[in-house]
Amino acid sequence: MEVGNLITLGRISISNNRLTGDIPSTLGTCVLLEVLHMEGNFLTGNIPESFVKLKTIKEMDLSRNNLSGKIPEFLASLSSLQPLNLSFNDFEGPTPSSGIFGNSSRVSLKGNHRLCANTPESSLPLCPELGSKGENKSVVLKIVIPIAVSAVVILLLCIVVILLRRRKEEPALQHSSLHIQKIRYEDIAKATNGFSLVNLVGLGSFGAVYKGTLPFEDDPVAIKVFNLNQYGAPKSFVSECEALRNTRHRNLVKVITLCSTVDPTGSDFKALIFQYMHNGSLERWLHPEDHGYDNKRFLSLGERINIALDIAYALDYLHNQCATPVIHCDLKPSNVLLDLEMTAYVSDFGLARFMCTTSTAVPANSTSFANLKGSIGYIPPGNPNYDPILFS
Known part of the structure; x- marks a missing residue:
C-alpha cells in the first residue's frame, strides 16, 4: 500500500510474479506514472477507481490475472493511454465503446469470456440486451400484432352487431312512436x-x-x-x-x-x-x-x-x-x-x-287540393302540389 508514497514514480513493472490480493488503490496517487506492468500474477478484485487520476499513463498491462467485475468507463477518458492489455482475466459485462476502446488495435481483451460489446463492430459477442433486441422485437411483434388485429376485428364485429340491432329496432320505434307512453x-x-x-x-x-x-x-x-x-x-x-x-x-x-x-x-x-x-x-x-x-x-x-x-x-x-x-x-x-x-x-x-303518385290510383286517405289552405305569402303560386323552400 505504501507504493502511493512514490508520487514521482514514472514506471513500475511487477509482472510474472506470484503476487496475490487486490491492486493497491494508492497507485492512483502516482500522478506521474506512465508505464504500469502487473501481468502474470494472481491479482484479484476490480480495477481501482483511483486509476482515474492517472492522466499521464501511456501503457498499462493487467493481463493474465484473476481480475473481475466490469471494465471501468473512466479508462476510455485516459487520452494518453496507447496500449491497454486486459486479456485473460475474468471481466464481465459490456465494454466501453469510446476513447481507446474505439480502436481494437490498441486494446486487448482476449480470454474474458463474459465480456460483450454494445456495438456490432467489435470482435466480442453482442450483449444479450442488444443482441436479443431484434429477436425480442420480432417476438413482441409476432405476439402483439395478432392480438391487436383480433381485438380490432372483434370490435368491428361488435359495432356491426350493434348497428344491425339498432336498424331492426328503429322501424318498430318509428311506427310506434305515437304510442311510446300513454299520458293523462x-x-x-x-x-x-x-x-x-x-x-x-x-x-x-x-x-x-x-x-x-x-x-x-x-x-x-x-x-x-x-x-x-x-x-x-x-x-x-x-x-x-x-x-x-x-x-x-x-x-x-x-x-x-x-x-x-x-x-x-x-x-x-x-x-x-x-x-x-x-x-x-x-x-x-x-x-x-x-x-x-x-x-x-x-x-x-x-x-x-x-x-x-x-x-x-x-x-x-x-x-x-x-x-x-x-x-x-x-x-x-x-x-x-x-x-x-x-x-x-x-x-x-x-x-x-x-299526394297521389298516379292519376289512376287514388289512395283512400288522399285529400283533394281544391280547397287547399295555408298562410298568405307562403302558398306557392300556380301549382299547389309542392312546397317552396324558404330563403326569407
Missing part, C-alpha cells in the same frame, strides 16, 4: 302548470304550444294542445298524427307521444308532445322585434344556408322518398324550429296532404 290530461296539466301563460311558447291556428316536463321525460318537451272548438282543429289533429306516423327524418320534428282523452269537464282533449327546440322558430330569428325579442345577433350567411339545406332535405324526403308523397302545405318560418346546434326541423303538419 292530469299529466299535461301538471307539466304546464295548469296551462300557465308562463309556459306558453306559441300560438297557432288550431291551438297553443306549451313548454313542460313530463314525469317520464328528463328533458323539457313541447306540448301542442288543440283547441277543438276551432273549426278544422279535430281534422288537423288527425292529419298531423297521420303524417307523423308515416314519416321519419332527421329534419322533421320528433313526436314523443300523444294524448287523446277528455278533460275534467267531459270535453274532448287532444294534444301532441314533441321534442323541445331551445332556439325556438326561424321566424323569431328572422324578425325578432315583431315577437318582442331583442336582436341579440343576426343569423350568419353560413347558418342561413345550413337552415335552408335542412329544410330542403326534409322536403326532398317528404316529396320523393316517402311511400306516399306528403305535401306540408304550410311551410313558413314559424313552422321551422331550431335546436341548440341551429339544426332546422320542419314542424306543424296540421294541413299536410298525401
Whole structure:
C-alpha cells in the first residue's frame, strides 16, 4: 500500500510474479506514472477507481490475472493511454465503446469470456440486451400484432352487431312512436302548470304550444294542445298524427307521444308532445322585434344556408322518398324550429296532404287540393302540389 508514497514514480513493472490480493488503490496517487506492468500474477478484485487520476499513463498491462467485475468507463477518458492489455482475466459485462476502446488495435481483451460489446463492430459477442433486441422485437411483434388485429376485428364485429340491432329496432320505434307512453290530461296539466301563460311558447291556428316536463321525460318537451272548438282543429289533429306516423327524418320534428282523452269537464282533449327546440322558430330569428325579442345577433350567411339545406332535405324526403308523397302545405318560418346546434326541423303538419303518385290510383286517405289552405305569402303560386323552400 505504501507504493502511493512514490508520487514521482514514472514506471513500475511487477509482472510474472506470484503476487496475490487486490491492486493497491494508492497507485492512483502516482500522478506521474506512465508505464504500469502487473501481468502474470494472481491479482484479484476490480480495477481501482483511483486509476482515474492517472492522466499521464501511456501503457498499462493487467493481463493474465484473476481480475473481475466490469471494465471501468473512466479508462476510455485516459487520452494518453496507447496500449491497454486486459486479456485473460475474468471481466464481465459490456465494454466501453469510446476513447481507446474505439480502436481494437490498441486494446486487448482476449480470454474474458463474459465480456460483450454494445456495438456490432467489435470482435466480442453482442450483449444479450442488444443482441436479443431484434429477436425480442420480432417476438413482441409476432405476439402483439395478432392480438391487436383480433381485438380490432372483434370490435368491428361488435359495432356491426350493434348497428344491425339498432336498424331492426328503429322501424318498430318509428311506427310506434305515437304510442311510446300513454299520458293523462292530469299529466299535461301538471307539466304546464295548469296551462300557465308562463309556459306558453306559441300560438297557432288550431291551438297553443306549451313548454313542460313530463314525469317520464328528463328533458323539457313541447306540448301542442288543440283547441277543438276551432273549426278544422279535430281534422288537423288527425292529419298531423297521420303524417307523423308515416314519416321519419332527421329534419322533421320528433313526436314523443300523444294524448287523446277528455278533460275534467267531459270535453274532448287532444294534444301532441314533441321534442323541445331551445332556439325556438326561424321566424323569431328572422324578425325578432315583431315577437318582442331583442336582436341579440343576426343569423350568419353560413347558418342561413345550413337552415335552408335542412329544410330542403326534409322536403326532398317528404316529396320523393316517402311511400306516399306528403305535401306540408304550410311551410313558413314559424313552422321551422331550431335546436341548440341551429339544426332546422320542419314542424306543424296540421294541413299536410298525401299526394297521389298516379292519376289512376287514388289512395283512400288522399285529400283533394281544391280547397287547399295555408298562410298568405307562403302558398306557392300556380301549382299547389309542392312546397317552396324558404330563403326569407
